[in-house]
Each structure stands twice: as C-alpha cells, then as structure tokens.
Amino acid sequence: MSQSLLKAIQLLDCFDENPELTLLELVEISKMPKTTVFRLVSSLVEAGLLVKVKYSSHDVRYKMGLKLLELGMRVNKQLEYREIALPYMKELNAKLNESVHLAVIEKDETVYVEKLDSTKPLRLIIKIGARIPLYKGSASKVLLANLKKTEQEEYLKKLKLNKLDEHTFDNIEQLVKELQEIREKGYSYSKEEIYKDIIGYSCPIFDNSGKILAAMGVSIPIIEFTEEKGEHILNEVLKTANIISKELGYK
Helix, strand or coil, rough: CHHHHHHHHHHHHHHHCCCCCCHHHHHHHHHHHHHHHHHHHHHHHHCCEEEEEEECCCEEEEEEEEHHHHHHHHHHHHHHHHHHHHHHHHHHHHHCCCEEEEEEECEEEEEEEECCCCCCCCCCCCCCCCCEEECHHHHHHHHHHCCCCHHHHHHHHHCCCCCCCCCCCCHHHHHHHHHHHHHHCEEEEECCCCCCCCEEEEEEECCCCCEEEEEEEEEEEECCCCHHHHHHHHHHHHHHHHHHHHHHHCC
C-alpha cells in the first residue's frame, strides 16, 4: 500500500477525539513533518474527506467531510446481517438492560459494528469501529473459534502472545484448547480480558452456508454478576443469536 495513503489515513485517525484540528495540531498529534501534513491535508480537502473551516486569517481548522459519511453508508449497505440483527439486539437490550454488541472479523482483528448501551450508571461503553485483538474477549474468541480450521491455523501460526495480566493467554496451546471448547459449547465467556471489571458472553451468528458472520455479545459489570444472572444472560444471548442465524437462512 502507498505510504502516502497510509499517512493520509493516519491523519484522519487524529480526529478520533477532536472534531476540529489546526494544521499545527495535526502535526503534533501525527508526529509527521509540517510539509507532509500540509500536502496530505490539501489532498484530503480536495477529495472531500476533510473540510477547511476558516474562522479568521489566523484561525484555520479542519474537520471530517461528508464524503466519509457517504463511504460509511456504503459499508453499512454491505452489512445486511447488521440490519437483520439490530431489532433482535434492541429486544435483548430492553429485556436485560445490559450492553449488547455485534462484532465481525476484519484483517485479523475484531471490529465492533453495532452496539446498544445499558441505561445503568455503571456500564461498558464501546465505540462502533473499535478494534481489539482476535484472541481477547468473548466476541473475539467466538469469531476465532468458528473460523474454518485452515483460517484459524493460519492466524495462530503468526500470533505472538504477550501475557499482560492474569486474564491474558500466555501460550497457544491454552488458547487452542479454549477455542475448541467454545466451538463445542456454542458460546464464549470472558472476564476482564479487555475491559477492567467487565464480564462478557458472546455467541456466533451464522449465514445460510454455515459460515460465521458475526459475534453477538452482552457485557455486564463484574460487581453485578451472580451465577444465576450469568446463566440467565447466556440463555438469552444464545436464544437471540440462534434466531438471527435462522433469519439469515442457517439451519
């Protein structure tokens, strides 16, 4: 891939926390030379991906353009399963009042493509588009466990594990064993693997050919967890994921 394209994408990522940025702020955040940033920003403005806003001769800022929204809508159109899953996710969210999310695989990572928040003061907030490793968390492990054997083996061959804490895998054998169990049970459980003080349950969603499309999960604060509540949530997630899979033609 072109280095200029990669750097341009890196500049767009700078707007994750800030809706508007000056040229100097982009230089500071991106750690790129000013001349490079100026050249790339000019191209992004010309393409409609960035918009130049001139408040005064000394205050010129940039913000994301509507072209990005247009491109995002095109991606959404490809996610038909998201449209089918959303009404059922809303029902699950209303029934449990817990955070419900939908995740898919993209380039060896788990990407959240839909989420519904709990109304509780203490809850997990996940950003749509957030990426996490494909071996961490209940959604990731469900996706990895249900890949074709050749795809899973290819991913595991190049995977390097770093044990960051007690909830992180430190060897491939341990991970493979859990992936086999997840595939057999039909669901995944995680405890503080990504987010501190959070427990998660996730189940696979399949298409009409039996291929895994997504993982649907529920996250709850560990302080509210009981075995009885966990079993109830798991049953509801399993039931909802099965209904969505059937809607997609899975038998």
